[in-house]
Every structure is written in C-alpha cells, then in structure tokens.
Amino acid sequence: MERRTALRWMASAAAALPFTRLRVFAQRGELPPDAVATLREVAATVLPASLGPAGVAEAVDRFLAWTRGYREGMALEHGYGHPCLRFTPASPVPGYVAQLAALDRAARAKGGRFATLDLDTRRALLDAALTAAGVGALPRRPNGQHVVADLMGHYFNSSQAADVCYQAHIGRQTCRLIAVTTKRPAPFQADGGRR
C-alpha cells in the first residue's frame, strides 16, 4: 500500500469510529477545559508563587502533558530483591475530573471560585480533600490518589524544583558532561534560575 493511500485509509477508518468512543478515549487522557481551569486556580495556591505566573503555568502544562502521556496496562518496574509484576492502573484522569469538580463545588459553597477565597479557606478545602482521599505524603510520581497531591508531587519532585530549592544548577538526571558534576553547582543568578 502506498504511504499516502495508507494515511487516507487510516483517516477514513478513524472517521468511521462512533463519536462517543472517540469522546471516551479523549476523556481518559485529557482533562476537559473546565477541569483545567480549576486545576490552574489550585496550582496558583499549591505551587510556589515565586515561580511567577509563567512558571506556574509551565508546571501545570507539564503535568497535563503527563496525563496525556499516561498509558494503562504498562509493566511497572519489577523491583530488585523481591521482584513482582505490576502494571499501570487505569488512567487517573476520570478521577481527577471528579476531584476537581468536587473542589470547585466546595469552593462555591464557601462563596466563590477557588481562586477568590482567602488562603485559610483554600488550605482548609485542600486539607479536607486530601485527607478524604487518604493522601499522607507527596507522591514521588502521580498515583491517582488525588489530583492536587499529584500536581504537587509532579512539580516538587522534579529536577527543576530541586534546583529552585537549592538555588543552584544541579540538573539531577539530566544529560550533562561528567566534568560539570565535578564542580559545585553554579548558584542561580538574578534570572531566577532560567538559563
């Protein structure tokens, strides 16, 4: 089959799929706009304001990219010493959507959208949501327990966040010359660490 013919065939086959199936597929990997809007409001509270609006938006974008890249049923690391076979569970996105909707409802019950509430109220809402979800600690990787903890874990456990914390260009788990690692990590400049 010619490449162009194959592409045309694939496009027509996709078009023949029932719309609802496509929608379900999209829902599993993609947060809908209203959920994203709530997530961005929450992010402004739970991520460091010192990142600036652009930095916070970038952290949210990376988290959203993470959700889009999630694949169900993939073999997880087997471990060493006491190995076992485990697979990635169902996409956390449907749960995220429900959790964000619940946060939005709870915020409105307190008088407005999440971003408009005072910090103590926002903290109380988050605390209640995380406690109800049984979140005890920041997850090393998003685990679907609660979208807020997952967003926070995704950012705060990143190489970038470590650099921000230490105010130094460590570059954990980034490709770099060996010689770079032999020196004390360069301190952040006035640019807030962006190079």
Next chain:
Amino acid sequence: MTVHECDVCIVGGGITSAMLAQKLAELRPSARIIVVEAGRSIFDRENRGRYRLRTLEYGEHPWPGDYIEDQQAEGIISMTMAVGGLALHWGGACNRFSREDLRLKSLYGLADDWPLEWAELERAYGEAERRLNVCGEPSPYPGDERSTPYPQPPMPLSYNLEVLKGWAGQSGYRFNPLPMARNLKPADGRGGCCVFDTCGDVCPSGARYSPDFTFRQLMAPKRIALHDRTLVRRLVVDDGKTTVAAAEARHQDRPDEPVQYRARHFVVASGYCWSSHLLLLSSSPRFPNGLANGSGLVGRYMNGHRFISATAEVAEQTYPGQNMTHSLISREYFRCATGQPFVRHDLRVWESSAGRTPRLRDDGGRLLVGDELLEDWRSRTKGSAVRLRAYVDVHPSIDSRLTLDPAKKNRYGDPMPRIEHRLDAATEGRMAATRAHVAGVFGRMAKAGGGRIVSTGEGDYLDHPGGGCRMGTDPATSVCDSHGRTHDHENLFVVGAPTTPTGGCTNGTLTFVALTLRSAEEIARALPT
C-alpha cells in the same frame, strides 16, 4: 523436530555468556557457537532514551518484555529473562574480591577454599576489566596489588562525592572511587557517560556496559548465532556414556515443536538460579538426581552477601543529584587478621537526599502549600545526608538450596525453582557481633566527621547471589572444577556465579566474569584449532 549442530552450545544469554562467546570466538574463530536464550533480544538502543523517560515519569519498566511470566522462581532477586540478563540493568560496579575469599578455610577455618590460586583469578580480573572497559584507580590498601592497570582512569568524583570523601576520610578509612564498567568516552561501539544517573535502570548512551552490545558485535559478522526466545528445558546424556549429547528446547512461537541442539561442548551460563534448575530438570533413569549431581550438591550452598545500611547526617554541604549512582569504596575490612573474631565487609558511601525531600505537611501536621512548602524544604537542606552500606561476608550452609517446586510449573509442565538461603552455623553464631562491628564502623565515621547516624537497616535477602554448582577439587563435595567443568560429564561446563563456593563481601559480577574468562580458555583447549 529442528536440530542445530555446533561445537559449543551456550545456554543462557547474560553477561557471562557474552564474555564467554566473545573470548571463544577470538580463541577459536572457526568454532560454531550457538547461544540459546529463553528471553527475547532487546536491541533497540535508539529507544532507550525514551524508555528512560517513561521510567522516570511513569515508573514503567525500561526493558519492555524482558520477562517470561510463567518462568519465574520463588526467592529470585530479579524477574529479568532476556538477552543480556540482569546485566541489562546492573549498576556497573566492578569490585574485585580479595585473596582471603579464596582461602576462608585455610585462614579462618570457615566455609571452604576455592580451588584456584589468587594469581590465576587476579590475571582473569585484569582481562575482565579490559573487556568491560572498567574505569577505576588502584586500591590504596596493601594486599590489593594489581598486575595490570585499569583500562580507564577512575570515574571523576562529583563535587558531592569529593566533599564526602573528605568527610569519610577523617575516620582513617581510605576511600576510592568505585570501579565501574562505564565508558568515560565513547568506545567499543558504546557511548560515553552523560551522567544520566539511571545506570541501575537503563543507560541511554550505552556507557554502562551491557551484554547486548557484545552479542550484536558477535552476531553481525556471524561469529556466533544467537537463538533467543528459546527455552532449554533439559540436557540429554549420550546412551551408555556420560557425555552430554543434546539440549532440548522449545521456541516461544512454536511451543509444540521440539528444538534440539547437538554440540561437542555444552556450557550452562544461566546464572545462579537457572543453571542449577536446568541440571535438576535434566534427570533421567540413569541420572535420577539430575545431571552433574553425583555429589548431590547441585542447588546447594546457594550464597550471596548480607547488607547493612545506614544514613548519616553531616555538616558538609552537598547538592543531591549530581551523580547518585556513583560511590566511594573502602576495602579496609576486606581482610581480617587470623586469630581475631571474623568479620569482612566492604564499605560504601553515596550522596543522598534522605530527609531532604519536599513534604506535604510540617511537623505539626499543617498542610504546606506553595512557597511555604518550598521554604520548609529549603530549611531542611542544610548540611547533607550520606548513605552508607556494608556488604557482609556470610557463608551458606549445605541447606541453602534451590529446589524444584512441584506446585509451580511453566507452560510445559516443568517445575519452577524455589530458592531458600540459609547461613551456616558459624555465620549465624557471629551475626550479632558482625552487626555490632558494622554499627561501630558507621559510628566511627560519623563521630570522626562530626556527624551522626540517623537510621540503620539490614537487607532481608542475599545480594549478588551465586552458588548451586560450587567448584572444588573433590567430586564428592563439589559439582565442577575450577574451570567449571562438571565432575560427572566431561563436555558439560557451568560458568560464572553458580560455581562460586562463597559470595564474598562486595559486588560479584566482575568475579563471575573473570571466572568465566578462565573457563573459556579451558573450553577452547578442547576445541580444534
């Protein structure tokens, strides 16, 4: 039935198999060598960067399909069954044992001596380091002399490790960069180290040695044939003789069609678990206890080392994440004076972020958000955490066993292995003193450097396992000789980890490779020039 004929049939496709095939192909270029591996080949180096990212981001296993679900063992330390074996995802540590390992009985009245001289093993170590392109520097301790230099200079210490070397050195122990099978520069078809720092998962550049590179290099010019996804289920002995005639196998895609390998020599290079397993599975009316098992010791004396860890807090400032897979090693306790309580162990130091990770709630349980979380995290990053570990020399009892478990079978009905490690009475008797000694060593380091130990722990399995086909000179008390040739079958060899009588007190892979390279010379001698 499909029949393949060759001069040497190597069962297993891990690091010892790769080294053996490489050396045999050099020594006997005309020899027909077939490597048979139950798992699949994962040769897509170009995808390894992506696999690594998926591991970091999603925790996905970085070696897709490197296991066979119904070919697993109880008590095994890794599920990996693929071309490259566990060395697909080893850290690359290449420590040598010491001469004391070979003379435990003579020197201390413990366990058993190995049936070879240190000079022979030392020479093989040099060759193994050359083939694996190890980077390292000579140990400062007398008794660790080398006959050949390392092929590469040591891995440059990160700023963090340099700081910690200064801290650790105040104890009086002398530390070196850990020798590693990592290319500092591109070499031998593999890339140079880019400090991706995921050696133990996957190395995108190939700087950390893995056997798939060797197999590809051998296969391209057809110096060997590699039959992957083909499980050898049993070895069959010639009628009326004691030589092995064939290996019977099945390919994953044709499970109903037997495959047979006929060879002049058979080498079981299937690691510490599956080597003993294959020999036990190969029982017959003439050999009811399996092959090479006249001594009854196949699957016995399964060994490895215990490990004791600690985390120290020190005042020196480091920046976790520079090169967390590299470490310092001290060989201070590789040798123990005779007439003193026996204790041997290595001593390792890593940078660590323990206690210096972001947290969701403060000590009072208050939810932290935004900049206050960042500030809380930052406030806990003063000074450093240090990871300490000792691999402790422990000795197996005869009842440290691999057995066939009739309750767990693969798709062909073969019983799967069960491994139960047991230590001998002398080891058990001194474990409390050993723990106290190691705690004292950690404490001495902390005290000398002005730090404190904040936690300690002990592993609940034996690391770098070996044994099951131990070597020796007496056929009544061992399975094979020092070259891995089985006492019962002159054309059947076992190589690497299974042949070790004891597990030493540091990473074993270099020793497994060195022993195998020595075996290769003996196997080559039996082949036509």
